[in-house]
Amino acid sequence: MELQQMRYVVAVAETSNFTRAAEQCQVVQSALSHQIARLERELGAKLFERTSRRVRLTSAGEAFLPAARQALDAAERARAEVAAAAGEIRGRLAIGAIPTVVAVDLPAELKQFHLRHREVRISLRSGGSEELIERVQQGTLDVAFLGLPLGVRPKGVHGRELARGDLVAIVAPGHPLADREHVDLHQLSDEPFVDFPPRTAARAQTDEAFAAAGARREVAFEVTTVDFMARLIRQGLGVGMLPAAFVPDVPDLPVLRLRDAPARMEHLIWSRFPPSPAAAAFLSGLGISAA
Incomplete structure (x- = not known):
C-alpha cells in the first residue's frame, strides 16, 4: 500500500470523478485507475462503485477513506517536523x-x-x-x-x-x-x-x-x-x-x-x-x- 494510492483514492472521493481526480493529481487517468485497482486487489475489496453516470464510495471505501486521510496527514506532518528541526516552517x-x-x-x-x-x-x-x-x-x-x-x-x-x-x-x-x-x-x-x-x-x-x-x-x-x-x-x-x-x-x-x-x-x-x-x-x- 502506497501513499500515492491513498492520494488517488482521496481525490476520487472528493471529486466523485476519475477524470477530475486525475487532473487534480496531475497524472493520466489510466495511471490513476490502475493504481486504485491495484490497491483494491491488495485490500480484497472494491472502494468505488462505478457507473456511466457517477462514482461513489462503497461501504469498504467509506471505511478506508478516514484512515487514508490520517495516513496522508501523518506523512505530511512528518515532513513538516523534519523541516522544522532544520529551521524551516x-x-x-x-x-x-x-x-x-x-x-x-x-x-x-x-x-x-x-x-x-x-x-x-x-x-x-x-x-x-x-x-x-x-x-x-x-x-x-x-x-x-x-x-x-x-x-x-x-x-x-x-x-x-x-x-x-x-x-x-x-x-x-x-x-x-x-x-x-x-x-x-x-x-x-x-x-x-x-x-x-x-x-x-x-x-x-x-x-x-x-x-x-x-x-x-x-x-x-x-x-x-x-x-x-x-x-x-x-x-x-x-x-x-x-x-x-x-x-x-x-x-x-x-x-x-x-x-x-x-x-x-x-x-x-x-x-x-x-x-x-x-x-x-x-x-x-x-x-x-x-x-
Whole structure:
C-alpha cells in the first residue's frame, strides 16, 4: 500500500470523478485507475462503485477513506517536523472562522504569516462555530475563530477568549425605528427577523436573549452569510442582529443599540494534541503559546 494510492483514492472521493481526480493529481487517468485497482486487489475489496453516470464510495471505501486521510496527514506532518528541526516552517495550515470575526484582522494576519512562511499552504474555511469546533476536534482544522454566547466554553479543545461585546440591531434605511438611538427587544418582537439557522451559536445568543426578556419573535429568513443577511435587511425584509464591533462593515445600514442586548464572546481554539509547526507558528504570531 502506497501513499500515492491513498492520494488517488482521496481525490476520487472528493471529486466523485476519475477524470477530475486525475487532473487534480496531475497524472493520466489510466495511471490513476490502475493504481486504485491495484490497491483494491491488495485490500480484497472494491472502494468505488462505478457507473456511466457517477462514482461513489462503497461501504469498504467509506471505511478506508478516514484512515487514508490520517495516513496522508501523518506523512505530511512528518515532513513538516523534519523541516522544522532544520529551521524551516512548511506543511499546511487549515483555519476555520465565523463570518463575523472582529477580535483579529484575519486577512492581515494571514498575509503576514504568508510573508514569513511562504512554504506553508494556507486554507480557510468559513462556517458556524459548532461545525468548526467539531473539525478542530477531528483534526481537519488546526485552529478556528468562534463566536459563542457568554458562559459557553468549547469542549475537547484548547482555547482562549479573544474579546466580548454586545450585539446590535440592524435595520433598513427608512425603517420606522431607524432614528432611535436605543430600543429594547420587546420593541423588535413584532418585526420579521433575518438570522442564522437554528442550533447555531450565532442564532442561540439571540434566541436566548429574547427568551430571557420574555419576548417572542419570528425568524422569517434564515441565512448562512452576513452579506446575504445585509442584502435582505437593505430591502426592508427584516431586522438583523450583529456584533457591535462588526457594524462598520455595513456602514449604510442604521444601527440600533439595545438596552437588553445579547452578548457574545470570540474564542480562538486549537487541538488538544501538539500543534503542527505551521499551527504553532501561527499561534505564536498571535502571541499564544500552544505548549
